[in-house]
Amino acid sequence: MQNFKNHIENFSTELLLEIFDYLSINDCFNAFYNLNKKINSALYISGYSIDLTVISRQKFYKFYQNIIFPNYSQQIRKLKISNDLTIGLLDKFFNEYYLRDFKQLRSLILINKPSYIILGSIALLIPHLKQLEHISIDSNSYPDSFFEKITTKSSTIKSCYLPGLQIQDNFTFESKITYLTVTVEDITILWNLLARFSQLKYLNVFLRSTVYANEECLSELNVISCNNLQIFKLHILEQSSIKFNEIEYLFQRILFPDLISFSYDCIANSLDHFNVTHWNDILLKYLSTIKKFVLLIQIPYKLPVYIDIKEALIDMQKNLHAPIPFSLSIDYEYYMIHTNIYPKKNFNLSLKPPNLNLYSNNYDPINCDIVEKYSKINSLILDCNSILPCTILSKNIKYLQIQGYNDNLNLSKSLKNCSNQLLSLKICGLPNDLPHMSNLRQLTIQQIMFDLKMIPKLEFICPRLELLTIEIDCIQQFGNILDQLRYKSNLTELKFIRAFSRDPIQTWSSWLNERKQIIPSDNNIAYEAKNSYLFIWF
DSSP states (O other): OHHHHHHHHTSOHHHHHHHHHHSOHHHHHHHHTTSOHHHHHHHHHSOEEEEOSSOOHHHIIIIIIIIIHHHHGGGEEEEEEESSSSTTHHHHHHHHOOGGGOTTOOEEEEESOOOHHHHHHHHHHGGGOTTOOEEEEOOSOOOTTHHHHHHHSOSSOOEEEEEEEEEOSOOOOOOOOOEEEEEESSHHHHHHHHHHOTTOSEEEEEEOOOOGGGTHHHHTOOOEEOSSOOEEEEEEOTTOOOOHHHHHHHHHHEEOTTOOEEEEEEEOSSGGGGOHHHHHHHHHHTOTTOSEEEEEEEEETTSSOHHHHHHHHHHHHHHOSSOOOEEEEEOSSEEEEEESSOOOSEEEESSOOSSGGGSGGGTOOTTTTSOGGGTTOOEEEEEGGGSOTTOOOOTTOOEEEEESOOTTOOHHHHTTTTTTTOOEEEEESOOTTOOOOTTOOEEEEEEEEOOGGGHHHHHHHOTTOOEEEEEESOGGGHHHHHHIIIIISSOTTOOEEEEEEOOSSOOHHHHHHHHHHHSOOOTTOEEEEETTEEEEEO
């Protein structure tokens, strides 16, 4: 170790900074903090990315609150905070720390519906964050003028990810941001957005509703040219009732001379959005420059008959001007016509559609490691009674939900290819044939009451578990389960517990009051009771 220290001391500051760039902030400080003054100086000027979404409460207080934020806030370049599992962390952070002190902050990511007060304070601080380039916020409601302040009051912000922000009215302000994800009310609002945000290179937009009742407003739109836009992703939301002629009119009024990639995702009640004549017209006249075209049309399978879908697919494949391959997939609810590789990462096989024998070749993507068109899928919802006992899931699957029981299904065999890649599993009970899953971080056990006997099995199945969701029969017994999980098990990385109970005798609130009287206040654990759920962070 002494030789190692002497060798490290000879490294230049520039080399130390490069080393720190490859390490997480935890590894940097665990390995190098207080070794010597030179290394401490390098730590002080290095830039850090901080992710507080799955951090333990103990680490937050001991490491971030006591060391990082008081001494290194000016070196933080990326900050990601969640209010989901980390109970109250968003409010705590913004109450105790002044974001303006994060002078090198380049990326700010807030997850799980930050409060109006937090969003309002961020909007006011935007002009003072001189290095901020990217902001991402997961929320469905925003203060008035938030969008304007975020996109116009900073000269450095280039990228805004605000999928839940709904632009419902035309606006007059302009912005120089280049990457944007947002929701707009209709095509006229989208036209206005593109006219005002002329520097956009990337636009990912969700379209909420039709202008069918007020079609005369379309004729009032002048032709504009989006000279900088290169990537355009358009999502037509369910229940929008948007007709495809509105989409055609959009391309007649908005030109994309340098567009490279176009994606179109739609849930529709007819084949109107999959008409080869209309798409030929759009591709030839308005999208002649694109090199990538991604299409996903989802149609509820109760509406048209299968033969109509198949004929439309053949027609598109045969007569589309561009040589683009298409495929048909079918999940628990939709016919899905899409360009050759299924474009989404998630797939739902929780139910089998009727008349499965008509299209069984299109139904089952779960062996997607040998089927190219399903190669992007990493999240799967699966009814175990709808698959063959010999099914082996793809190694790509990282997020898996298995519904129901099937004694004929050997889970050890079915999961053998993906067991080491699985990060999240939701399952009924805790079957004996579950394999060892070395990287599983989240486990939800359903339809069975959790008890102390299950803990040794958890230690074997998922030793690196971080989040456990369980159902408790008797709330009064939960204290023993919690203490066993926290202090006596080998689940050393466990940070979060979500417990559900239908106990008719006791509530989680009364249990918390009793526990506070018995056990002194512990700053390393936080509780939150919501109806039948108890959330724990430690």
